[in-house]
Amino acid sequence: MAVNHVSFQVREGEILGLIGPNGSGKTTLFNLISGFFAPDTGSIYLGDERLVGLKPHQICKRGIGRTFQIVRPFPHLSVMRNVRAAVFNREREINQANRRSESLLEFVGLWSKRKELAGSLTLAERKQLELARCLATQPRFLLLDEVMAGLNPVEQKQMIELVIKIGEGGITIIVIEHTMQIIMTLSDRIIVLCFGEMIAQGVPQEVANDPNVIKSYLGEKYTFA
Amino acid sequence: MSKNGIPKILFFWFGLILIAVLLPFLLPSYFVHVLIMILFYGYLGTSWNILGGYAGQFSFGHAAFFGIGAYTSTLAFVNWQTSPWIGMVFGGLLGGLLGLLIGSLCFHYGLRGPYFALATLAFAELLRLISLNLDLTGKAMGILIPLKGNAPLSFQHESKIFYYFVILLMLIGALWVTRRIDGGKIGDYLAAIREDEDSAEAIGVNTFAYKLLGILISGFLTALGGTFYAQYFLYIDPPVTFGVGTSIEIFLRPIVGGMGTVYGPIIGALVLGPLGEVTRGILGGYHGVHLMIYGAILVGVIIFLPKGIYGWLDGFIRGHTR
């Protein structure tokens, strides 16, 4: 069982961190929420709306956006077109769609690359592109799956700032990350998964000192200075 | 760029249209036939391209739509004296409906890539076998369309020029549809589906619905082509309408010319058409002999010009205008 008896609530406007060792079920959880997998039992609610059984594009329309662990832009399309395809989710008219795409690219810092083919971007740029695409669908809720992976420290810092900026815009975010440090910086609250089960939840300080959490990370103890 | 405020490109188009309109009157009948065949396969290729090139769902069985169109208008004409023009519209609708049927089944069960291609082939073959064994469709003998002489209202004329303009208009219509798709929301959505279906879903694209839209439009247009064929050659039978050979001829032009581009199929038709005729002239003999050259060209294009001729030209021009 990839995910077993995981039950939690997310408060509007918060940034929720989701951590756990490899294979603990984090991405599976995202797949369940975004509609790519169907749960065997249990339910998922966005406000009062039941999400189970909806297809991914329907869930997207309800306001949940997600990124993938392995970044998947549309490689043979231009950066601009990548974003515009997502913008058409909310816009109908092409000129407006173009304008919105450009402003989104500016927001994430990719405007100068808008005519390049997405396949030729660096990893950091692709992640920015994916964020732009997500934001284009005007989500109330964002699932970020290891958005920092593979980035160097400078790029990571920029990405953290971007995520915080997005959070300040009022969007609720669940972040999956590997590095404790990043999660601690970003999150208002944290949930810890291990072998598909939830072993802790709470504010970063609590979680960092939780004995179960420390055990599962093999003794990595982080003191919140 | 502009001369007296008139863009140069307009001169190009005007000149092209002028040539296109005058040509059939200036050339001997045989050449008009060659032109008609080029436009005809260009039209079919453009119709295929909407599903295969734009939506990225490669179909090996477009003959299914082609045949439905051909048999519908022909049977309506032969049995109930319905004008083939009306029959053409009905054939188109049936073609679209067949597209929805095949699409719903295949896309619902998530058939992609080669599996989808082979499934469409199977559907076309089933239709061929059925028409081969039904009295209604004339079995192996096929159906002869009765000669009406100069009867444009019955979609017939003794002069090829009539057919030339009909197919030219059909082609322009198909190109217009393609351009509308290419530039707007549908084009972006189909491109997204083509590139990465899961990502497309994640950004809110109803991939099932849009793929169906693609096969609906493609099936409709292809079926119209079937009626044209019936009225031009005045004879249809199962292999020529539903056969694998027809399906291959249909997708060959877009592949060679450039899938997923507006003018790719026409370019493919412009290259393959004359080549086919020349081959037949030199090697003579059997009906399918030009396919030998087409096979070789297909191999060559896949290896050396995977984006088709248009893609190669496009890259070439980009590379030289920086």
Add this chain to the structure above:
Amino acid sequence: MDTNILIQAIISGLLMGGVYALVAVSLNLIFGVMKIINFAHGAFMMLGMYFTYWVSIFLDIHPYLSLFTSMSALFVIGFLIQYGLINRIMEAPEHNQLLLTLGIALFLENLALFLWSPNYRMLQVTTLAGAMHTHKLMFSTPRMIAFGAALAMTLLLYLFLTKTDSGKAIRAISQDREGAHVIGINMKIIYSVAFGIGSACVAAAGTMITPFFYITPTVGLVFVITAFVIVVLGGLGSFWGAFFGALIVGIAESLGEVLLPGSLKQVPIYSIFILTLLLRPKGLFGKKHV
């Protein structure tokens, strides 16, 4: 319906199924190793048949005697085609690979049409011909020999893949492309050898059926489509799936012939195909996730 006729049909279907098995298993080999859907497989079978035909006529020998030469010839042709053409596009998207083999098939089929005309040819054999009769049932000798030879060759192929070093190398590649690459196996050669073996096998099938099957340039198309149906039914990548799928399809086709009018005998095959694709794309024994 006379049960005799039904039993006869099942037997004929089974015998033909054996031949289909060789065709399907060799197609499966090519797919398993290279992930290539080889549309030209039928064309190679056709070439094997014509090769046997001409050798048989010019040397005035029984077609079975040309088996070794037709297999060798098609091994070489297959090897060269993989090495020279298909190897170049191993990294290309799937549908491009399909189109390449389709192009090769188109070329070969129409080349044959051009060289040898569409006229049906038939080899008249006097030895090992005729039939055996038992219990009101007829067993055509050439069909039985074809069945036996096909089975033997299928078994040989299986042993080759499982017992010999080269065979194991080939299987290693099909299971893990990158891993095999890393330990230094020359991929290009192995691919070409595998393709050559697959082609040789299907040529053998062609040779063995010449005593009772019409030889014509387009004969390959029907066989390759049937082979696809079989491979999908049995499960892409599964050796025994292809084998048993072939027997099933052979019997289904034969029953279709006696139960359905006209050329509708292929309808059950296409229907099975579509149903398999839709409902159980992994096939009966398939292990690969589609």
